[in-house]
Amino acid sequence: MSAAAPTRPCGVFAGLATLDVIHRIPASPGVNQKITATAQFVAAGGPAANAAVAFAALGGRAVLLTALGTGPIAETIAAELRGVGVEVVDVAPDLVEAAPVSSVAVLETTGERSVIGGDAAGLVVPAPDPAQVRELVGPADVVLLDGHHPALAQAVLAEARVHGRPTVLDAGRWKPVMEDLVGGVSDVVASADYRTPGAETSEETAAELRRRGAEVVVVTAGADPVRWWAGERSGEVPAVQVEAVDTLAAGDVFHGAYAHALAEGAGIEERIRVGAEVAAVRVSRGGAAGVDRGGGGAGVGRARKRDIRAMTVDNCHGMDIAH
Secondary structure, three states: OOOOOOOOOEEEEEOOOEEEEEEEEOOOOOOOOOOOOOEEEEEEEOHHHHHHHHHHHOOOEEEEEEOOOEOHHHHHHHHHHHHOOEEEEEOOOOOEOOOOEEEEEEEOOOOOEEEEEOOOOOOOOOOOOHHHHHHHHOOOOEEEEOOOOHHHHHHHHHHHHHHOOOEEEEEOOOOOOHHHHOOOOOEEEEEOOOOOOOOOOHHHHHHHHHHOOOOEEEEEEOOEEEEEEEOOEEEEEOOOOOOOOOOOOHHHHHHHHHHHHHHOOOOHHHHHHHHHHHHHHHHOOOOOOOOOOOOOOOOOOHHHHHHHHHHHHHHHOOEEEEO
């Protein structure tokens, strides 16, 4: 009798999906200066969307709840995400020409990026259908929120708590809705620049997040070690050192891989290590590499998973439009 196929972890991702117009540039332009990009790409982006892509690339079932509406930009975003294995659920299909667009400049010399985008800040997305949220969140192994669509984030978190699902909050910067989210999630994964109101350091921020109810707080800092706190315990995990080619979406990819490891039952330091490994692959590669997608899951060994990561994570940024 053949062995049963390993179960794919299921992750629900609630938040922003954008269309990113990405330019690789040799230097930042000055005021009133025009420069020529050495390469250009158009790709689906956004914190929750990129995390979902990484989760799917590692073999999980990734379901993205977002707001796109109608129009060619929305269609392009959805098509690319579905093309890399993400199930896209549009909770606001009646919006017209509302899908957000970001412009991104990536410095060739350092891999650092600058982003100009609206983050859908002016977009009012109504609360999703409770029955739909219940149907999707109920069977999930993990839930990730980025807080960009507040009513959506609140509804998904509430349902996740009903089912006792582990929840990851992508804390890139403080938003008003964070008041309602940080005390209800199990894991907050924050950048080193993230601050709670009144906090001056990442240590003060981590302490405040735990005071508000977060069980685990993780702080990433680029190439520096990743620090973590859980109850009375704390520690750090070294980042994987690579030559940075493109840092765009590195944090989002970390979050998606972290969520995948959490869904598989990994401990804190193991899920940080998984996130750091996958983020390092993303940082070490630029542009839109043509790659294959592979399978994963609980039954796949670490070496095989590394092969999958190397092959697939570049799908996060995607369509080459010029060289």
